[in-house]
Amino acid sequence: MLFLTPHSSSQTFHRTVCLLSCPSSASAMDSLPDAIVHHILCSLSNARDVAACSCVSRYWNEAVPYIPSLYFPRNSLDGAAAADATIGRMVASAVCLQDLIVYCPFSSASLASWLDLRCGTLRSLELRMDGIASKPASGGDDEPPANELECIGVARGLESLKLWGVSLTTSPNWNCFDKLRFLEIIGATLRDGALSDALHACPNLTDLALLSCNGVAALSIELERLENCRLDFLGPGNCSLHLSSPKLQILEIQGFSWIRVNQDHHIRRLCIAKSSGRVYKVELGKLPDLEFMSLRGIQWRWSAISSILYCASEVRHLIMKIEFCGDFDTLQPFPEIDLVDFFNNHPRLCKFEIHGALFAAFCQKNSLKNLDSKFVIPYLEEVIITVRSPLNAEQKLNTLESVLMYSVKLHRMTIRLSQMKNCNEAADDFFKDICKLKYMNYNVVQIE
Amino acid sequence: MGKTIKLISGDGEMFEVEEAVAFQSNIIKSLADEDNADDCIPLPRVDSQILSKVLEFCRKHANSPSVHTKFAAIPSELCPKHDGSAAGASSSESSSAHSETCRACYDAVMKLVQWDLEFVKVDLDLIHHLLKAANYLDIEDLMFMAVEGAANAIRGNNPEEIRKLFDLENDFTPEEEKEILKEYSWLDDPFEP
Numbered sequence: 179m180l181f182l183t184p185h186s187s188s189q190t191f192h193r194t195v196c197l198l199s200c201p202s203s204a205s206a207m208d209s210l211p212d213a214i215v216h217h218i219l220c221s222l223s224n225a226r227d228v229a230a231c232s233c234v235s236r237y238w239n240e241a242v243p244y245i246p247s248l249y250f251p252r253n254s255l256d257g258a259a260a261a262d263a264t265i266g267r268m269v270a271s272a273v274c275l276q277d278l279i280v281y282c283p284f285s286s287a288s289l290a291s292w293l294d295l296r297c298g299t300l301r302s303l304e305l306r307m308d309g310i311a312s313k314p315a316s317g318g319d320d321e322p323p324a325n326e327l328e329c330i331g332v333a334r335g336l337e338s339l340k341l342w343g344v345s346l347t348t349s350p351n352w353n354c355f356d357k358l359r360f361l362e363i364i365g366a367t368l369r370d371g372a373l374s375d376a377l378h379a380c381p382n383l384t385d386l387a388l389l390s391c392n393g394v395a396a397l398s399i400e401l402e403r404l405e406n407c408r409l410d411f412l413g414p415g416n417c418s419l420h421l422s423s424p425k426l427q428i429l430e431i432q433g434f435s436w437i438r439v440n441q442d443h444h445i446r447r448l449c450i451a452k453s454s455g456r457v458y459k460v461e462l463g464k465l466p467d468l469e470f471m472s473l474r475g476i477q478w479r480w481s482a483i484s485s486i487l488y489c490a491s492e493v494r495h496l497i498m499k500i501e502f503c504g505d506f507d508t509l510q511p512f513p514e515i516d517l518v519d520f521f522n523n524h525p526r527l528c529k530f531e532i533h534g535a536l537f538a539a540f541c542q543k544n545s546l547k548n549l550d551s552k553f554v555i556p557y558l559e560e561v562i563i564t565v566r567s568p569l570n571a572e573q574k575l576n577t578l579e580s581v582l583m584y585s586v587k588l589h590r591m592t593i594r595l596s597q598m599k600n601c602n603e604a605a606d607d608f609f610k611d612i613c614k615l616k617y618m619n620y621n622v623v624q625i626e
Numbered sequence: 627m628g629k630t631i632k633l634i635s636g637d638g639e640m641f642e643v644e645e646a647v648a649f650q651s652n653i654i655k656s657l658a659d660e661d662n663a664d665d666c667i668p669l670p671r672v673d674s675q676i677l678s679k680v681l682e683f684c685r686k687h688a689n690s691p692s693v694h695t696k697f698a699a700i701p702s703e704l705c706p707k708h709d710g711s712a713a714g715a716s717s718s719e720s721s722s723a724h725s726e727t728c729r730a731c732y733d734a735v736m737k738l739v740q741w742d743l744e745f746v747k748v749d750l751d752l753i754h755h756l757l758k759a760a761n762y763l764d765i766e767d768l769m770f771m772a773v774e775g776a777a778n779a780i781r782g783n784n785p786e787e788i789r790k791l792f793d794l795e796n797d798f799t800p801e802e803e804k805e806i807l808k809e810y811s812w813l814d815d816p817f818e819p
Contacts, residue, residue, distance in 0.1 A: 210754065210757060210758065211758075211761065213761075214757050214758075214761060214773070217769075217773050218773050218776045218777050218780070219777075221773055221774060221777035222777055222780060222781065224781065226813070227780060227781050227782070229810050229812075229813055230780075230783065230784055230785045230788060230813060230816065231780065231785075231788065232806070232809075232810065233785035233806050233810060233813070233816030233817070234785045234788050234789055234792075234794060234796075235789070235794045235795065235796060235797050235798070236797050236798060236802070238794075239798075239806075255812060264812055267809060
């Protein structure tokens with residue numbers, strides 16, 4: 179603080195063993211060793227709490243500047259005359275500031291000044307930018323506005339960066355965030371070139387999340403250390419992804435039509451979804467470490483589904499919810515999927531969830547009577563099946579019965595009957611048959 | 627019971643506890659190493675009421691991973707459900723592969739954190755004693771939780787309420803008060819009694 183003389187005794191801000199002699203009968207908190215008081219204060223980060231502590235006493239006022247984290251919630255400075263100035267003063271006092279989170283509105287000019295001050299110590303930055311007031315473009319309509327993210331580039335020591343509601347349509351001109359491991363951008367408007375430049379500045383990322391973003395047509399990621407990648411791109415368009423990351427373990431993506439992952443990876447958790455539009459092609463190479471896979475979407479090309487199922491032979495937990503296949507605009511029903519082949523190709527399957535049309539495609543091309551009597555579904559424990567229509571009722575019931583019969587470890591089969599279209603006699607009959615199935619296998623089957 | 631340690635509180639009460647419990651305290655651990663195993667370890671600065679609370683904490687934490695250890699470092703031996711069947715894991719790498727995906731380990735640590743948070747939901751006076759005891763005995767996890775308990779008492783309160791809780795005086799000079807009022811005009815009056 180500016181107006182108090184510095185505390186004369188040495189200040190330590192980590193836990194220390196202080197065998198000070200404390201008066202044995204004292205119960206007042208102020209007999210706590212300094213180091214403990216510092217430790218308590220350093221646990222605070224909410225700006226109001228920090229400010230309140232500054233006003234408590236001289237000693238606390240001197241200790242507050244060493245608090246390493248500051249968090250300004252959304253409405254924390256509502257009603258404050260000059261929120262930017264308030265944040266500025268608190269950031270200026272926080273001489274060892276490592277973590278800064280600002281959810282309340284601020285201007286980009288102020289942000290630049292805060293970061294200039296604290297770039298030496300800042301390790302983690304989280305900003306809500308949808309309320310940001312940018313400098314107006316000085317050259318009229320032709321000149322693009324100065325990129326509001328450019329000033330973040332000075333914080334070279336950042337390890338974690340999280341941005342909400344930004345516009346990344348022009349290059350941020352960052353140099354290099356050597357130490358950046360976590361990058362999360364949510365609710366952003368992006369452009370290919372700008373995003374690519376931004377990622378180039380972060381070569382050592384281990385965790386990347388781009389969620390609820392739009393504006394990208396093609397994304398290419400080459401990150402040596404990336405382990406965890408979550409991408410959620412909105413819109414029905416045909417977006418393509420090319421990813422090359424040898425340490426990749428978790429990949430969760432939504433919104434891509436063309437997906438190519440360099441086959442040197444260790445993916446154990448894979449989620450691919452496309453909530454509007456089509457998935458055309460998925461190339462991942464082998465998936466030897468795969469434990470969990472989820473495939474979702476309205477329409478996937480059948481070749482994409484079959485190729486990924488082929489590669490996912492080690493999967494233990496599988497969720498499939500795809501409505502249609504088809505190479506072009508026309509929505510097509512699925513070709514038949516042989517039950518025996520499917521379970522033989524995925525022998526480690528332990529939990530399985532399948533919906534509607536895909537479930538309906540299961541059949542027994544080779545009659546099970548002709549089968550090698552050694553067919554078994556060895557590890558399957560839980561199955562969730564969603565049935566949407568009573569069409570092909572007999573085939574569906576056969577599938578259910580076969581799964582029950584050949585699964586040696588099955589302890590729960592949940593059948594969800596949702597919005598039965600064609601609510602007529604056929605639906606009623608089907609429902610009755612399913613109930614019969616349930617009664618015959620009451621300890622395993624349940625209906626929702 | 628395994629090997630036990632005898633501790634004597636400041637007011638003369640004797641506590642006999644297992645080594646794993648007592649050795650949560652680095653101080654007790656180093657004193658026990660030096661001393662003759664038959665002697666009791668005196669703890670003059672901790673009275674019996676506090677020591678029994680401290681030992682309650684240590685008992686809970688004796689065979690659990692520290693809640694501040696990153697999950698990757700939880701060794702499989704401490705997993706409540708580990709049955710040694712982690713598929714394909716080699717012994718040196720099994721700890722990290724095990725605990726990152728092991729739901730049982732994660733749940734166990736979360737439960738312990740909940741227990742700890744309840745443990746420090748006590749009046750500030752007791753927290754004060756726990757802080758001093760944790761400092762004196764050098765018990766990392768207890769210090770961490772007691773600090774969190776004290777910090778919780780501060781959160782959401784205005785300066786005057788904080789002063790009352792911590793038994794502190796407003797020792798600013800009138801000039802200093804004026805400066806503070808200017809700086810923190812957006813807070814409710816910090817000097818209102």
